[in-house]
Amino acid sequence: DIPMTQSPSSLSASVGDRVTITCRAGQTISNYLNWYQQKPGKAPNLLIYAASTLQTGVPSRFSGSGSGTDFTLTITSLQPDDFATYYCQQSYVTPYTFGPGTKVDIK
Amino acid sequence: QVTLKESGPALVKPTQTLTLTCTFSGFSLNTYGMRVNWIRQAPGKALEWLARIDWDDDKFYSTSLKTRLTISKDASKNQVVLTMTNMDPVDTARYYCARSGEQIVWAYFDYWGQGTLVTVSS
Numbered sequence: 143d144i145p146m147t148q149s150p151s152s153l154s155a156s157v158g159d160r161v162t163i164t165c166r167a168g169q170t171i172s173n174y175l176n177w178y179q180q181k182p183g184k185a186p187n188l189l190i191y192a193a194s195t196l197q198t199g200v201p202s203r204f205s206g207s208g209s210g211t212d213f214t215l216t217i218t219s220l221q222p223d224d225f226a227t228y229y230c231q232q233s234y235v236t237p238y239t240f241g242p243g244t245k246v247d248i249k
Numbered sequence: 250q251v252t253l254k255e256s257g258p259a260l261v262k263p264t265q266t267l268t269l270t271c272t273f274s275g276f277s278l279n280t281y282g283m284r285v286n287w288i289r290q291a292p293g294k295a296l297e298w299l300a301r302i303d304w305d306d307d308k309f310y311s312t313s314l315k316t317r318l319t320i321s322k323d324a325s326k327n328q329v330v331l332t333m334t335n336m337d338p339v340d341t342a343r344y345y346c347a348r349s350g351e352q353i354v355w356a357y358f359d360y361w362g363q364g365t366l367v368t369v370s371s
Contacts, residue, residue: 143312174355174356176355176357176358178296178358180296185345185347185361185362185363185364186296186345186358186361187361188357188358188359191352191355191357191359192355192357197357197359229295229296231296231298231357231358233349233355233356233357236301236309237298237309237310237311237312238286238298238301238356239298240295240296240297240298241295242295243295243296
C-alpha cells in the first residue's frame with residue numbers, strides 16, 4: 143500500500159488568507175493525486191483531480207500542483223465556506239489510500 | 250443527475266456479517282469504465298478505501314480487509330452490495346459508496362452517497 147501523509151494536520155486561518163496544504167506519497171504516483179473537501183456530517187466533495195485539474199463547479203481560488211511524491215493544495219483567498227477538512231488521495235494503484243486530513247478552522 | 254444512496258443496518262453485533270447496498274442512478278455499471286467504490290470513515294478519523302467493482306466485474310479490495318470483504322453488483326438493478334464478515338467494534342464507521350470512472354485513467358471519486366452509519370456493539 144502507498145502511504146500518504148499531509149501537513150499540517152490542522153491550521154487556523156482568517157478569511158482572505160492564502161492557505162497551502164502539502165501531501166506526500168510514500169512512492170512516486172506520477173500525478174494520480176486527488177483532493178477532497180469534507181464538511182462535518184457531509185460526504186467528501188471532489189475539488190481537484192490529476193494533481194492540478196479543477197473539478198467542474200469548484201471555485202478558481204482552489205488550485206493544485208505537484209508530481210511524483212510531493213503535492214500541494216492552495217486556496218488563494220480563504221472564504222467562510224472553505225473551513226473544512228481536506229484530504230488527498232492517490233489513485234495510482236489499488237488499494238487507493240487517503241492522507242490523514244488537514245483541518246482548516248477559523249483563527 | 251448522478252445519485253448514490255447507501256442502505257443497511259444501523260447496528261450490528263460483534264462477529265456478525267454486515268451487508269450494505271449502494272443504489273445508484275444517473276449512470277450504468279454496464280457502461281465501459283464505470284466503477285463503484287466503498288469507503289468508510291470511523292468517527293473523527295480519516296477516510297479509508299475498502300473495495301471497488303468495475304463495469305466488467307473486476308474487483309479490488311483493501312489489503313488489510315480483503316479476507317473479510319466481498320463486493321458484488323446487480324447492474325440491472327443499479328445496485329452494488331458490500332459484505333463484511335466478523336464485524337468488530339473498531340468497524341464502527343460511516344460507510345460511503347462513491348462512483349469513479351468518468352475519466353477512467355484518473356479514478357477519482359466524483360459522486361458520493363450520503364453515507365450510512367454502522368455501529369458495532371453487543
